[in-house]
Each structure stands twice: as C-alpha cells, then as structure tokens.
Amino acid sequence: xxxxxxxxxxxxxxxxxxxxxxxxxxxxxxxxxxxxxxxxxxxxxxxxxxxxxxxxxxxxxxxxxxxxxxxxxxxxxxxxxxxxxxxxxxxxxxxxxxxxxxxxxxxxxxxxxxxxxxxxxxxxxxxxxxxxxxxxxxxxxxxxxxxxxxxxxxxxxxxxxxxxxxx
Amino acid sequence: xxxxxxxxxxxxxxxxxxxxxxxxxxxxxxxxxxxxxxxxxxxxxxxxxxxxxxxxxxxxx
Numbered sequence: 001x002x003x004x005x006x007x008x009x010x011x012x013x014x015x016x017x018x019x020x021x022x023x024x025x026x027x028x029x030x031x032x033x034x035x036x037x038x039x040x041x042x043x044x045x046x047x048x049x050x051x052x053x054x055x056x057x058x059x060x061x062x063x064x065x066x067x068x069x070x071x072x073x074x075x076x077x078x079x080x081x082x083x084x085x086x087x088x089x090x091x092x093x094x095x096x097x098x099x100x101x102x103x104x105x106x107x108x109x110x111x112x113x114x115x116x117x118x119x120x121x122x123x124x125x126x127x128x129x130x131x132x133x134x135x136x137x138x139x140x141x142x143x144x145x146x147x148x149x150x151x152x153x154x155x156x157x158x159x160x161x162x163x164x165x166x167x
Numbered sequence: 168x169x170x171x172x173x174x175x176x177x178x179x180x181x182x183x184x185x186x187x188x189x190x191x192x193x194x195x196x197x198x199x200x201x202x203x204x205x206x207x208x209x210x211x212x213x214x215x216x217x218x219x220x221x222x223x224x225x226x227x228x
Binding site for chain 1: 172176180182183184185186187188189190191196199200212215217218219222223
C-alpha cells in the first residue's frame with residue numbers, strides 16, 4: 001500500500017496501482033503506523049533572526065550598553081487611616097505591625113535575602129516638621145520590613161509609602 | 168479586597184494583614200503570610216478602626 005498526495009483530492013491511499021480509499025483518516029489503521037518522527041533542531045528553522053542584548057535594551061527605551069535589572073517586587077500603599085494597597089507587583093500582602101511599621105510579603109519569594117529594597121515615603125505635611133524617613137530592615141526571602149517616621153525616627157504613619165525590590 | 172487578617176503577636180500586640188490583588192484567595196494569603204503557629208481571624212476591612220492614634224495599643228478580643 002502507498003499513499004500519495006493529490007493536489008485535487010488531498011491524500012489518497014493507493015493499492016495495486018488504484019486509488020482504493022480517498023479518505024486517509026479511515027483508510028489507515030493507526031495500529032499499523034510505526035516509527036518515530038525525525039528530531040527537529042534549530043538548523044531546520046528559517047526566517048528567525050538571532051537575538052541580541054541590544055534588542056532587550058531597546059524594549060526599555062534605554063541608550064548605551066549597561067544592563068537593565070528590573071524590579072522583582074513593588075508596592076505603593078497608604079499607611080494612614082484604613083491602611084490599603086493602591087497598587088503592587090509580586091506582593092501578596094502588607095502586614096500592619098503598628099504605627100509606621102509594615103512587613104511587605106512577596107507573592108513569589110526572592111532567590112535569596114541579598115536583594116536591594118528601596119523605600120520612600122511621601123508626607124501630607126506641607127509646612128514645618130521634620131523630613132519623613134522610610135527605612136528597610138529584616139530582609140527575608142519572603143518579606144521585608146519597612147518603617148516610616150521622622151526626626152530621630154519616631155515611627156509615624158504616612159499617606160504614601162513606596163517599596164521597590166531589585167535582585 | 169475588603170478583608171483583613173488579624174493575628175496576635177507574642178507580646179500581645181496585633182498585626183493586621185492587608186491583602187494585595189495578587190490572584191491569591193484570602194485563605195491562601197493567610198496560609199502564606201501569617202507566621203507559622205499563629206491563630207488568625209479573617210474580618211471585614213470595615214471592622215478595623217481607621218483612627219490609628221493609639222494603634223500600638225490595639226488588642227484582639
């Protein structure tokens with residue numbers, strides 16, 4: 001038995017020189033199909049351009065060749081009144097531990113605790129008073145603590161607290 | 168998410184978990200972010216006082 005590809009009728013099964021069944025789907029017993037498909041390697045692919053580091057950099061609209069390290073987690077939350085998360089990425093929750101003290105919990109843990117956590121705060125106080133401070137501590141793979149305060153670091157809740165993690 | 172998770176710390180103070188919109192359920196977040204062995208309670212966000220003047224004195228009854 002042989003099969004031929006016919007431009008008009010598709011795939012035909014031929015036996016003793018005659019087309020005996022034009023419906024290949026029902027013409028071949030699946031149990032009789034043996035063998036393995038040839039391996040496919042990259043050399044068989046055509047029309048695909050090679051990847052370059054500059055391609056990735058161009059995605060970030062940056063110039064030069066310095067590498068880009070994207071944030072692994074970030075959060076913007078309100079630490080006053082009803083504490084609430086405005087927006088976040090790779091953060092499952094924040095834990096309000098007390099005045100000006102919060103734990104940032106990562107949805108997916110960092111590979112280790114040697115990451116850089118950057119915290120900033122924005123105060124609603126427009127005149128007088130001390131500069132507001134946001135400080136990080138207790139670096140864990142699954143969380144980091146941020147404290148907000150002022151002056152000689154008396155803890156105080158702040159309306160905007162930002163934390164960004166790089167690794 | 169309008170829910171909060173409350174648990175009591177060893178020193179008697181309480182911590183309140185504010186869940187993010189991360190695709191996990193409140194129960195999944197509790198299982199992940201509440202310290203191991205701590206009893207916790209899931210409450211409505213509206214049950215948490217918004218006046219934080221005496222936040223460090225809050226306790227759970």
